[in-house]
Amino acid sequence: MIRSNEWKRFIETLTEMPNVSVVCKRTKISKATLYRKVNSDPEFKEKFNEAIEQGRDTMGDLAESQLFKAISKGERWAIMSYLEAHDRRYRKPRKAIGEPPRTLHTVQIEVLEAGPKVDLRARPKKKLLVLGKA
Numbered sequence: 526m527i528r529s530n531e532w533k534r535f536i537e538t539l540t541e542m543p544n545v546s547v548v549c550k551r552t553k554i555s556k557a558t559l560y561r562k563v564n565s566d567p568e569f570k571e572k573f574n575e576a577i578e579q580g581r582d583t584m585g586d587l588a589e590s591q592l593f594k595a596i597s598k599g600e601r602w603a604i605m606s607y608l609e610a611h612d613r614r615y616r617k618p619r620k621a622i623g624e625p626p627r628t629l630h631t632v633q634i635e636v637l638e639a640g641p642k643v644d645l646r647a648r649p650k651k652k653l654l655v656l657g658k659a
Contacts, residue, residue: 527554527558527562531552531554532562532569534552535548535552535554535559536572536573536576537576538551538552539573539576539577539580540576540579540580540583541580541583542580543576543577543578543579543580543581543583543584545559545577592606592607
């Protein structure tokens with residue numbers, strides 16, 4: 526039987542880390558036990574849902590602050606990520622469902638130097654290096 530202080534600790538941990546699997550491992554409460562509690566106790570279910578929502582808000586704030594730090598450092602990926610999410614002009618077009626995948630074109634490259642043609646698709650043979658032997 527899990528004591529009320531352990532459930533309280535579970536909810537507090539879930540507020541900080543809104544990942545049920547991780548919190549179950551940290552608090553040593555099985556997911557089956559957790560979901561039995563959630564389904565049988567409406568008051569706990571409400572606390573559980575509020576904790577997940579608060580934890581997700583906290584994680585979102587943390588992620589956003591890290592993104593802003595990266596933007597202030599001039600990180601191109603962060604700048605593009607922000608612009609794509611917040612400005613329609615920078616969004617990449619989405620592929621329609623059922624649209625066939627784009628095919629890549631095969632290009633044949635010929636080496637224009639003296640000597641034999643090289644097959645660029647051929648894999649080099651593996652060389653084994655044995656240490657300690659002459």
